[in-house]
Amino acid sequence: MDRRDFIKTAGLGAFGLGGAAVGTALIRATTTKPSREVVRAKRWAMGIDLRACAQHPGCRKCIDACHAAHNVPSIPEPRHEVKWLWKATYERTFPEQVHEYTTATTREQPVPVLCNHCANAPCARVCPTGATWKRADGIVMMDEHRCIGCRYCMAACPYGARSFNWQDPRPYLHTVTADYPTRAKGVVETCTFCAERLVAGLPPACVEACQAAGFGALLFGDPDEPGAEIGRALRARDALRRSPALGTAPQVFYLV
């Protein structure tokens, strides 16, 4: 039983005993209070500065930081890989942007790809249990304890951004971070824009790693917030989104 179920059951039990007030108090007491930052953000978004990122072609700092922070296993078999953040070529990420005169350098340029946290997320729409859902602040959230492993979300995601645990991932963890749960076999997982760090007022792990290295290729925040860097960048520069014609409205923007 996961915490949400526990809260519900506990709440219902309390009501059953006639203690409505007790139940409410229980739910209040056990629900994580969102930090001010979460409440303030109407919609989280990420900007990926492709020019800045291209300066460091072999760099894996964002990927390593993300996968270490979230206990993402390193599975050698590509068919069974679990990936939250990885790099694909420009050509494969934006096939509609490539034409016959596009240079090989541009085509082969590595581009970080991850869950797009679509405003109109097909994965959340198709999930039969509500294990993946859209939060008010735009994050596509994942409850691995509720997931039945039907993989409908994987079929529905136009970005291939969701991973299924085809096996027990724990033997493939070199180091385990105690701050974040590990997963079991049979469930789907994906990037959550570091919801657990946002609650604590921290930026996502990938953004932090990129900034710490002084590369500044990853921006994060609420574009509608006055003065936010991501909002300024999105208004000043051209930005691409993956497969915009599908109407999913990705919240990951690629600044070109």
Add this chain to the structure above:
Amino acid sequence: MHTPGLTRPRLYWCAVAALGLLVALGIAAYSRQLASGMQITGLSRDIAWGLYISQFTFLVGVAASAVMVVLPYYLHGFEAFGKLTVIAEFLAVAALLMCLLFVFVDMGRPARVLNVLLNPSPGSLMFWDLLVLAGYLLLNLVLLRTTLVADRYGVPLPAWVRSLVYISIPWAFGIHTVTALLYAGLSAKPAWMTAILAPRFLASAFASGPALLIILALILRWTTRIHVEAIDKLGEIVAYAMTANVLFTALEMFTALYSGIPDEAEHFEYLFVGFLAPWAWASTFLAIVALAILLVPKARRNAMLLAVACLAVVGSVWIDKGLCMIVAGFAPTPLGDVTEYWPTLPEISIAAGIYAAGSLVLLVPGRWVLARREQQ
């Protein structure tokens, strides 16, 4: 008293033993899948659904097709389909049980499958599909039981059965339509996102289901004293439905290939040139053979040729729905990769076990009914 064919004890027990063995092998393979996860299947990051979900899709069609004999019998008073309705309802129940088992074995976390009901998600077509399938199973179980009880005591069917039948007719169309919508609303899968998917599903179901019924009826005719009437009429239904199925598929291919939109066309290129090409061509060939026989009334009325045509229909539709359609929908991936999928031995064992379980559901009570019918 000597009872010939299928009702002969030795043959019957051999069949039950063989099917039981397959079920046991399936359970053994499934316990391996439970223990070590779905890595034992041929599925991958890129091809997330395969043999299990394909069989589910094919069998929903078989279950829905019972309506092709129920409808003429109850709505149009076509009395000759009377005996067939019992066989069709048996087939529907067996097919539905197999459908639910195939969905179950496809779950990464089968113990949590009730989460679908505990957290109802009306936005998810999978939620609706499980609801309509369970409902259709319940309807058919009630209908089947009532028919058998009435038959046992030689009393007419109670009046309320007719209203249940009226509900079951649109419901049958519903289960396969909802199953098609499960796929047809996914923008990520251009091969599935076509308005003709549901009509195609219905047409192929109404071809393959009655074709299976004809095969069953012919087996009964050749091995027991039971003579099922109206096989010719059923052959006509198969001819119409298979023609519609081939037409719908051709229309879909026209739109994809003539427009030349890469997302649309790549799927068919993969299907007819890629890894699954031998299967796609085999399905096409079988469809041509089937139509060549079915569209000639003289050929269709010959029981042997009709049997060949029906086997070709079932083969063609099985390859199309039970293998190609789902798997090829995943290729190429959103990032343009092509990962090949082929079911592994444990995966095939699990599928075979489920088919064997379905056959047992058909055979064991079926034999009891047959023995009674033969005595009459």
